[in-house]
Amino acid sequence: MKRANFTLKTLPMRSLAFAAFAIAALAPIAAKxxxxxxxxxxxxxxxxxxxxxxxxxxxxxxxxxxxxxxxxxxxxxxxxxxxxxxxxxxxxxxxxxxxxxxxxxxxxxxxxxxxxxxxxxxxxxxxxxxxxxxxxxxxxxxxxxxSSMTYYRKDLFEAAGLKMPDQPTYDQIKQFADKLTDKSKGQYGICLRGKAGWGENMAFVSTVVNTFGGRWFDENWKAQLDTPEWHKAVTFYSDLLKNDGPPGASSNGFNENLTLMSSGKCAMWIDATVAAGMLYNKAQSQVADKIGFAAAPVAVTPKGNHWLxxxxxxxxxxxxxxxxxxxxxxxxxxxxxxxxxxxxxxxxxxxxxxxxxxxxxxxxxxxxPFGDFVLSAIESANPNDSSAQKIPYTGVQFVGIPEFQSFGTVVGQSIAGVVAGQTPVDAALKAGNAAADRAVKQAGYQK
CATH class of the missing domain: 3.40.190.10 (Periplasmic binding protein-like II)
Structure with missing residues (x-):
């Protein structure tokens, strides 16, 4: 069948006028x-x-x-x-x-x-x-x-005769992780953020540092990464992941750990409270009926243990x-x-x-069932008082200055290197301290 070949020339004048009117009428709609x-x-x-x-x-x-x-x-x-x-x-x-x-x-x-x-x-x-x-x-x-909180597998805890406290300590978390790790079964005692980034691994690591008594800067904006508190916190965190975490932990951020936890690979996970809705959703989680929750762990102080x-x-x-x-x-x-x-x-x-x-x-x-708990965690996180020692900045898991994006990511890369076994803790923190000091000095924070 031959297709008709219409052009403007073949249209009668009345049709042509109507087409012009229609186009004109549509023009304002398209413009809007x-x-x-x-x-x-x-x-x-x-x-x-x-x-x-x-x-x-x-x-x-x-x-x-x-x-x-x-x-x-x-x-x-x-x-x-x-x-x-x-x-x-x-x-x-x-x-x-x-x-x-x-x-x-x-x-x-x-x-x-x-x-x-x-x-x-x-x-x-x-x-x-x-x-x-x-x-x-x-x-x-x-x-x-x-905010952040601790998720755990109730079935694994029960089978091992363990009881998660409402407010666990990091020492208890380590003991639980050691007992629940069974790498032959692909079961890891704990999953934590290891992926480099000021809002990825450093969001979690900063809360560990806070509760271990550390801070990013003292009152005079001198970097405090090369201190006993940071050394203890980062050593604890990296050892925990190396001993009881999944392989390739230095590449895992929020999404990767959510997948691991919801597919039954992790006995515990400390991360954002927003994950609760996903872990309890039977369409998204294989362990929806097995998830328990507790507060984010503490070490020497409760200050800054959970983020906002x-x-x-x-x-x-x-x-x-x-x-x-x-x-x-x-x-x-x-x-x-x-x-x-x-x-x-x-x-x-x-x-x-x-x-x-x-x-x-x-x-x-x-x-x-986690709703009231999560709201309480959000309302109790205090960005204006997140450290046992005095600090000149606001923020729980970040330092509220523009320069933090840059040096926070540099420190995150160094600490991811520690988790991957490529960098010693001492070297990572010395390099991080120098980067943080240099950034605030150039920006004029240090007097």
Missing amino acids: AATVTIATLNNPDMIELKKLSPAFEKANPDIQLKWVILEENVLRQRATTDITTNSGQFDVMAIGTYEAPQWGKRGWLAPMTNLPADYDLEDVVKTARDGLSYNGQLYALPFYVE WSWSLAIPKTSKSQDAAKKFVTWATSKDYIQLAAKDEGWASVPPGTRKSTYANPEYKKAA
Whole structure:
């Protein structure tokens, strides 16, 4: 069958006029359509957000979402480069309690003002709001908030005649790990972050250092990594992973350890409270009915033993689609989104830590036995008092200054080298101390 070959010449004048009118009528709609480019990380909660986002696009046909999903360390690098060079590649960025106050202070982020009344900002946990604010102004909306906690396999503990205390010590954790490691069965006593990065291995290692009595800097901004407290903490951590951890631990971050724990390879895991919803979800975890939980361990002081973090959504000032971006950010962090996630994945897996109404919800209480515990951990983490000794910075698992990204990652690489058996503890901490000292000296913190 021969296909008709239509051109504008073959159309009668009346049809041509109608076509011109139709194109003219559609032009304003096309012009109004805004693209919102979202840079976020490849963790389960953010993947779920992308999965559910067609509901937002359906309700907002004039907004098109474009996703850039990156590994955590890469996201941090890309977001920082974009915001500091005014590139304007992204309209929404997933950032945390480290970046939001600093970037807000520098005028790099659009303030989160004039939110819709039904957003109910007062429902958002105060700790979360405070952590994302500078001078009382909110610069990002929390997608989920986390502290850290200890997960363990109740069945393995029972079989070995062990009992996990509500507040374990690191000495007890080591004893448990030694008893529960059976490498011939592919069973490891403990899984911990080993992947280099200021927000990967150093998030965990910093809390170990805190509770062992250490600090990053003294009151005069002199680096304190080459001290007995750091030596004890890093030696303990690296020995624990070498003796009782999985092979290749220096490559494992949050996602890798989540996979190991949920597939039954780890007897214990100390990490973010956000993982609770994933570990208790039968669709995602092979050990959902075997998971117990306790507080993050302590050593010589309880100060700084558990962190405070919020993966949040912020809008760079360079965004050309700020109104559309704000619509998306408010939707993604709203009560309605939590209901949508609950319908899709179950109440145990909704983004935690953000809203009081979630923790008051009877369905959430029933599905998430860890809920009240997690909220308490979040509310008790104190970024302003995270060390037994006096410190000049804020932050539990990070130092709240712009330079930390750089030297924190350098130290993370040195400590990953210790875990991999390539670098002695002494050499790693001497190099880390020099890097931290050099960074704060160049930035003018040291007098």
